[in-house]
Amino acid sequence: MRYANINGTVVAHDQASLHISDLGLRRGYAVFEFFRVLSGIPVFLEDHLERFERSAQLLELEPPFDREKLEGLIRELIRLNDLEQGGIQMLLTGGYSPDAFTPSTPNLIITPVAVTPPPAQLYERGGKVLLHRNLRELPEAKTTDYLAAVRLSRRAQAEGATEVVYHDGTWVSEGGRSSLLIIKDGVLYTAKEGVLPGITRKHLLQVARPLLPILERPIALSELLEADEVLLTGATRQVMPITQIEDKPVGNGQVGPYARALMAAFEAHLEAYLNRHAVLR
Amino acid sequence: MRYANINGTVVAHDQASLHISDLGLRRGYAVFEFFRVLSGIPVFLEDHLERFERSAQLLELEPPFDREKLEGLIRELIRLNDLEQGGIQMLLTGGYSPDAFTPSTPNLIITPVAVTPPPAQLYERGGKVLLHRNLRELPEAKTTDYLAAVRLSRRAQAEGATEVVYHDGTWVSEGGRSSLLIIKDGVLYTAKEGVLPGITRKHLLQVARPLLPILERPIALSELLEADEVLLTGATRQVMPITQIEDKPVGNGQVGPYARALMAAFEAHLEAYLNRHAVLR
Numbered sequence: 001m002r003y004a005n006i007n008g009t010v011v012a013h014d015q016a017s018l019h020i021s022d023l024g025l026r027r028g029y030a031v032f033e034f035f036r037v038l039s040g041i042p043v044f045l046e047d048h049l050e051r052f053e054r055s056a057q058l059l060e061l062e063p064p065f066d067r068e069k070l071e072g073l074i075r076e077l078i079r080l081n082d083l084e085q086g087g088i089q090m091l092l093t094g095g096y097s098p099d100a101f102t103p104s105t106p107n108l109i110i111t112p113v114a115v116t117p118p119p120a121q122l123y124e125r126g127g128k129v130l131l132h133r134n135l136r137e138l139p140e141a142k143t144t145d146y147l148a149a150v151r152l153s154r155r156a157q158a159e160g161a162t163e164v165v166y167h168d169g170t171w172v173s174e175g176g177r178s179s180l181l182i183i184k185d186g187v188l189y190t191a192k193e194g195v196l197p198g199i200t201r202k203h204l205l206q207v208a209r210p211l212l213p214i215l216e217r218p219i220a221l222s223e224l225l226e227a228d229e230v231l232l233t234g235a236t237r238q239v240m241p242i243t244q245i246e247d248k249p250v251g252n253g254q255v256g257p258y259a260r261a262l263m264a265a266f267e268a269h270l271e272a273y274l275n276r277h278a279v280l281r
Numbered sequence: 282m283r284y285a286n287i288n289g290t291v292v293a294h295d296q297a298s299l300h301i302s303d304l305g306l307r308r309g310y311a312v313f314e315f316f317r318v319l320s321g322i323p324v325f326l327e328d329h330l331e332r333f334e335r336s337a338q339l340l341e342l343e344p345p346f347d348r349e350k351l352e353g354l355i356r357e358l359i360r361l362n363d364l365e366q367g368g369i370q371m372l373l374t375g376g377y378s379p380d381a382f383t384p385s386t387p388n389l390i391i392t393p394v395a396v397t398p399p400p401a402q403l404y405e406r407g408g409k410v411l412l413h414r415n416l417r418e419l420p421e422a423k424t425t426d427y428l429a430a431v432r433l434s435r436r437a438q439a440e441g442a443t444e445v446v447y448h449d450g451t452w453v454s455e456g457g458r459s460s461l462l463i464i465k466d467g468v469l470y471t472a473k474e475g476v477l478p479g480i481t482r483k484h485l486l487q488v489a490r491p492l493l494p495i496l497e498r499p500i501a502l503s504e505l506l507e508a509d510e511v512l513l514t515g516a517t518r519q520v521m522p523i524t525q526i527e528d529k530p531v532g533n534g535q536v537g538p539y540a541r542a543l544m545a546a547f548e549a550h551l552e553a554y555l556n557r558h559a560v561l562r
Binding site: 020 | 384
């Protein structure tokens with residue numbers, strides 16, 4: 001990656017730095033956003049910029065630019081980095097704080113990231129998830145609050161798990177970096193509140209609507225463990241079937257028919273999105 | 282503040298920066314530590330360095346230096362900044378991460394901060410706290426996870442509150458930047474688990490032991506609301522009486538006799554510590 005953008009200015013990526021008084025660093029006070037770039041196209045960009053603004057509102061931070069300007073900076077960065085396949089991360093931090101606590105003028109960082117898509121076998125055989133008791137503070141906002149996700153990633157990897165799913169002892173909420181959906185008796189369930197408004201999840205629900213009934217409501221931990229099929233969605237993992245929770249198989253332990261249909265429907269939807277946006281490059 | 286220290290090297294404070302790939306910035310993955318400097322003496326430094334190491338262990342980060350070396354860097358920084366009254370913050374981050382998620386070689390930041398002690402009237406009349414439902418992830422580690430504390434500080438200030446106290450609906454845990462203790466019928470109660478091991482709290486318990494019985498156990502929200510006296514402790518606020526919770530007075534709404542005795546005992550204890558360490562400067 002050759003270039004990043006800090007506060008509207010293109011900088012060499014290896015020189016891109018922030019002063020240590022930045023509140024994102026000092027107090028974990030920062031909005032986060034991430035989207036894929038496929039064939040040079042920022043995927044579902046309009047949704048990501050909308051969520052970015054909503055997260056900023058929840059943290060009472062004012063982005064320095066409007067959506068149109070942000071989109072311009074992002075497209076410029078994709079061009080400058082010749083970014084065909086990868087991702088873009090955005091951060092809006094609490095800014096340089098004189099007392100290292102009170103938010104100041106936000107700092108905006110836009111930076112490309114390399115993305116390694118999950119191995120194909122996870123989609124063929126399904127993935128494994130671990131469970132962890134955790135409630136994210138302010139789950140509706142996408143922030144840099146990934147303490148649990150980063151800390152547990154080593155354990156997850158050691159146990160061959162692709163993700164850690166959070167619960168509060170009674171209800172499951174979401175994965176550390178993904179949204180959670182379950183299928184039981186032909187109905188798709190997914191939580192709507194107390195979770196990050198996932199954008200892949202939103203698009204999956206669009207394509208799922210003609211395929212099966214959808215209920216957006218809290219999911220009990222016991223329901224997760226008794227689900228017929230389980231799915232995770234996210235910008236990088238897209239739509240991933242989960243066939244094992246801790247040491248317990250989901251349903252018969254195979255990728256189920258709804259998962260296959262939903263993966264195919266999402267893939268077609270994404271393909272159509274890319275074709276529609278290819279002319280805009 | 283003229284100087285900071287990054288990874289063992291003294292740098293001009295206004296030039297002190299980290300690359301944007303640092304995991305403290307990108308994923309909120311960083312250990313945090315803070316202590317006061319009074320009369321040029323780092324207060325309870327040995328406790329803070331011990332907690333710093335414990336927090337680093339919990340985040341599976343290896344500090345680049347041992348305790349003796351860290352102490353040397355801190356004393357050098359105090360000297361270079363002519364820091365008589367103030368504070369020092371330490372950060373140990375997940376380091377520069379190629380994939381912006383996986384921890385790498387940690388970055389260590391040691392930096393002086395200006396400290397404004399709370400106004401004297403808070404100790405004479407007592408302070409007000411707000412309540413907020415929040416569970417910190419990994420409460421036993423001191424990290425840069427201050428999302429809730431920073432976000433609520435504006436509301437707290439608007440409502441004349443000095444702190445926000447976290448609870449889970451049933452149990453109270455701690456303040457956003459302080460430990461919580463209550464007194465009921467002549468007994469001092471304070472939670473031991475699921476909270477940050479506060480260092481001012483530890484020293485207060487030492488001086489409290491001859492004065493009243495102490496029970497270290499979880500405190501119910503209902504117990505907080507029916508306490509005779511409530512105290513917050515922290516490096517900056519030291520021992521602060523709380524006389525109002527939301528709109529409800531604590532006890533008779535005045536600073537109580539135990540609070541006065543404990544504040545005086547702590548002050549004498551701190552004074553003795555400073556005298557004992559003055560010769561070491």
